[in-house]
Amino acid sequence: MKRNKSALAGPTLLSANLPSLSQFGVVSAKNPRFIPGSSPTARRWRDLQAIFFCWVAVSLISLSLSLVLLQTLRRLLEIRVAGSDPRLAAMGILFTRMLSSIFGNREARILVLGLDNAGKTTILYRLQMGEVVSTIPTIGFNVETVQYNNIKLQVWDLGGQTSIRPYWRCYFPNTQAIIYVVDSSDTDRLMIAKEEFHAILEEDELKGSVVLIYANKQDLPGAIDDAAITQALELHKIKNRQWAIFKTSAIKGEGLFEGLDWLSNTLKSGGG
């Protein structure tokens, strides 16, 4: 990271502070290819690449959208309602209202991330309608979205699919917060959860976002507590943004509200 920065700092400084150098022909303005990476051609090429990636992503999404539709139909047949909780439903609405008031008309995005089977989809449904929906593990590049006015909650699975990483960036702009969900009973995969977590925090577009961690599935007997998850995920390595961890059970609806409360307080008092 630092290496990158100092490499960039060189030419930037050169052009900013010593414009006269080019007059002496030290840096040829006519032959911009001499400074690889910063020439307009290279930049345009990179832009083109980015546009292409996003285009591919969009077409992929519309494809998967139809798949999702099919899945949803299947799910609808499988829905098992284990008691709906009006308090939770009210909480989802309260939370999104609070956020709307914080962000005004600005677009805001909250990413809900984690390995598959962590409980993300369950949490999303829980916040929205207060119902427990029995879900099948999400396959492929499946993005679930909930929109409330200008606030978007987007869920996707991490792990495995490094090949589609370049498309992620299409979703990153305007992300104020990340909710990272961990299956606290799946200790075998905590290492992977940790690596994926720190990889995503490195993304430039996400540098300013605050992080809420849900140590989920606390109702299961093998679940480890928040302190242990803190250690396993090496949360102490986060030093330039605010974070908090909460024990949750998406099934029972416990801990979710406390986490969201922290999130809206933190965003309100200025974020990271």
Next chain:
Amino acid sequence: MFSLFYGLWKYVFSKIEFHVLILGVHKAGKTSLLEKLKAIYLNSEGLPPDRIVPTVGLNIGRIEVSNAKLVLWDLGGQVGLRTIWEKYYEEAHAIVYMIDASCPSSFEDSKSALEKVLRHDDSRGAPLLILANKQDLPDAVSSEELARYLDLKELGERLYLFEAVSAHDGMGIKYAIEWLVDAMERSKRTQILRTRAGASAAGNM
């Protein structure tokens, strides 16, 4: 080559950023202090006391005090959460240690937790500001009394100050934090951290 000049230029001209670690047992008032500092130095509202909940992670505040930039790290003080304190020592220029002066039953726990901080290698030489908080309450003990009770043996050459404050009404806070900035500017540890940062920047060239 350029990054060398750039590094040098940055070394000479940029304001130093000081990392201040706020520690103390739970309910001492660390987060309240952080919010009060934000209110004082950023002219912002800060979170009102009734919206402050126990910390289970890291809160950050960035303020400027007498021309120095401070990054404030506020961690949780519950027993299970104290294990991560030490991960922040290495990069901290100074430590603020908060104690609820109105709650004598917490003093023993506070004392042993503080002694543990001071014994740790990575916190060596860091200026220490010990705050006897909640002075707005009638039964709060004075900073002298608290110092007598703590009877710290491991201070060594460390710069330190006991100060009576209230994170609620703001009493004593400005004086204490200005002392801390001055202490950090004078301390050997700041020199050491700077040299180390410079060395790692050079290593990146």
